[in-house]
Amino acid sequence: MFIINILKKSVTHLRxxxxxxxxxxxxxxxxxxxxxxxxxxxxSVTLNGEFIGYTRNKSSLQSKINEVIQKGDGQNxxxxxxxxxxxxxxxxxxxxxxxxxxxxxxxxxxxxxxxYRYYAILEDGETKYYLSSFEDAEKVVNxxxxxxxxxxxKITIEEKYNTEEExxxxxETCVAGLYKKKVVVVKKATTSYGSSGIGxxxxxxxxxxxxxxxxxxxxxSNYQLISSRFGWRSRDNxxxxxxxxxxxxxxxxxxxxxVTTASYGWGGGYGNYIIINHGKGxxxxxxxxxxxxxxxxxxxxxxxxxARVGSTGQSTGNHLHFEVRVNGIAQDPQNYVYx
Numbered sequence: 001m002f003i004i005n006i007l008k009k010s011v012t013h014l015r016x017x018x019x020x021x022x023x024x025x026x027x028x029x030x031x032x033x034x035x036x037x038x039x040x041x042x043x044s045v046t047l048n049g050e051f052i053g054y055t056r057n058k059s060s061l062q063s064k065i066n067e068v069i070q071k072g073d074g075q076n077x078x079x080x081x082x083x084x085x086x087x088x089x090x091x092x093x094x095x096x097x098x099x100x101x102x103x104x105x106x107x108x109x110x111x112x113x114x115x116y117r118y119y120a121i122l123e124d125g126e127t128k129y130y131l132s133s134f135e136d137a138e139k140v141v142n143x144x145x146x147x148x149x150x151x152x153x154k155i156t157i158e159e160k161y162n163t164e165e166e167x168x169x170x171x172e173t174c175v176a177g178l179y180k181k182k183v184v185v186v187k188k189a190t191t192s193y194g195s196s197g198i199g200x201x202x203x204x205x206x207x208x209x210x211x212x213x214x215x216x217x218x219x220x221s222n223y224q225l226i227s228s229r230f231g232w233r234s235r236d237n238x239x240x241x242x243x244x245x246x247x248x249x250x251x252x253x254x255x256x257x258x259v260t261t262a263s264y265g266w267g268g269g270y271g272n273y274i275i276i277n278h279g280k281g282x283x284x285x286x287x288x289x290x291x292x293x294x295x296x297x298x299x300x301x302x303x304x305x306x307a308r309v310g311s312t313g314q315s316t317g318n319h320l321h322f323e324v325r326v327n328g329i330a331q332d333p334q335n336y337v338y339x
Contacts (some may be wrong), residue, residue, distance in 0.1 A: 040095050043088040045104050052107045053100040058088050061101050065108055076132050076168075078117035078161055082108060116165045121174055124154040129174045130166040134159070140174045150180045203237055203330045210326050213280045216254040216336045217303060220245050220320050227319055230332040239330035240285065240323035241338065247290055247318045249309040253300045254284045254322075254337065262296045270321065271313025274306055281328075287321035288312050 043058045044051065055061050068080050086108055119137040121129040131137045137157045144152040155178065204210060220243045228242035257278035267273050270287035274294065277283050290310025294300055311318045324331045 038094055040093060042091055042093040042097070042099065044091050045086050045088055047086050047107055047111075048084050052086070053104045054093060054097065055088075055099050055101050055104060057101070061104060062086075062088075064105060068109070068112075072114070072117075076116050076118060076165065078115045080109070080112040080114050082112045084108070084111045113163060115161045115163060118160055118162070118166050118168065120158045120160050121178070122156045122158055123151060123178060125156075127158075128178060129169040131171070131174065132168045136171050139171045140178070143171070143175045144178060147175075147179055149178065151178065202328070203231075203239055204326075204332070205231060205237075209335045210329075210331055212278075212282050212324075212326065212336065214255050214278055214282060216284070216324070217252065218337050219243070219251050219254050219284075219286060219322055220249060220309065221252070222246075222249055223320075226334075226338060227317075230330075230334065240287075240321050241333045242319045242321055243338070244317065244319045245309045247308075247310055249318075250305050251286055251289065251307040251309060251320055253302055253304045253306050254324075255282075256302045257284075257300065259294050259296055259298045259300060259306075262292050262294055262298075264292065267313055269314035271315060272307070272310065273313075273321075276300065276306075281326055283323075283325040285321070285323035285325070287323075288315045288319060290318075 040056060043055050045053050045055055045061075065082070065086075069082055070079060072079050086104065119131045119134050120127045121131065121137060121140055129140075131140070134157070141152070141155050141157065144155055149155075223243045223245040225244050226241060227244040228238055230238055230241050232238070253276060255276075255278045257276040259274060260277045260283070261273065261275040263270075263274075264272050267287070270285070272289040272292055273285060273287040274289065274292060275283055275285050286307055288310055289307035289312065291308045292306070293308070294304075294306045300306055309318055309320050315321075322333055324333045324336060
């Protein structure tokens with residue numbers, strides 16, 4: 001009987017405990033439902049101990065901040081250095097309380113330092129231009145190589161960072177500013193034989209231009225430069241003009257006439273040379289030829305191929321020594337051609 005009474009009491013206590021537990025569970029569920037209905041988990045955000053706002057998405061906000069730290073937030077921005085990071089405290093706020101993620105983000109960014117990435121173009125170690133991308137910097141280098149710029153091997157690219165944004169230059173401006181054309185140095189070809197000359201009675205050093213009565217054309221059309229002109233030089237009186245041109249360049253008769261001399265050899269310093277008599281006392285001479293295409297006594301027309309440019313005789317480089325004579329007096333050829 002005693003045992004039965006104990007069991008009855010235990011069952012009664014158990015029933016009471018179960019009913020109480022159910023009440024607690026129901027109450028908790030109701031309270032939780034009410035909280036869930038009216039409130040929402042929110043993070044209170046502080047910066048250096050100062051409250052700056054609420055966020056309900058801590059991970060999203062912090063991810064945005066971390067991305068800016070690593071990659072920057074604008075064109076040419078490499079990264080940002082943030083001195084103060086936000087702290088988060090979980091709390092419950094009514095659903096109608098507004099969060100301000102953008103304001104929090106801006107507050108954090110106020111304490112940041114922006115580092116800009118740019119690509120410097122250097123010539124022989126000296127910075128010349130800034131470009132905004134590595135691709136553009138590569139284009140500059142490649143275009144200079146394609147154009148065979150003489151300084152292309154001295155152009156380098158260097159990635160740099162600065163807290164101030166540099167003034168960027170476009171590819172075309174960089175290439176134009178850096179390009180250095182290959183200069184072909186033509187050795188000045190001159191004649192250095194004596195002042196007498198073959199068949200020359202004197203020189204007309206005055207400014208008076210003697211009329212020839214005929215017109216002359218340029219004996220060499222494909223030339224590089226006039227390497228020596230008529231008149232006094234440091235060592236002698238130059239009785240003609242020197243026209244620098246590549247070896248083998250065609251030489252044409254300046255006017256119609258008869259070949260009076262077509263000579264191979266030293267020729268008094270003229271080397272292989274030709275003299276043409278045009279009548280009216282006018283003669284033209286063509287010196288230092290590599291080869292002759294006419295012979296003595298032959299009549300030639302104006303513009304006819306008569307020889308090829310060379311460096312025979314007393315000469316320091318490939319050129320045509322050209323003289324114009326009137327009655328044996330050497331005239332300045334530039335009074336008539338190559339003006």
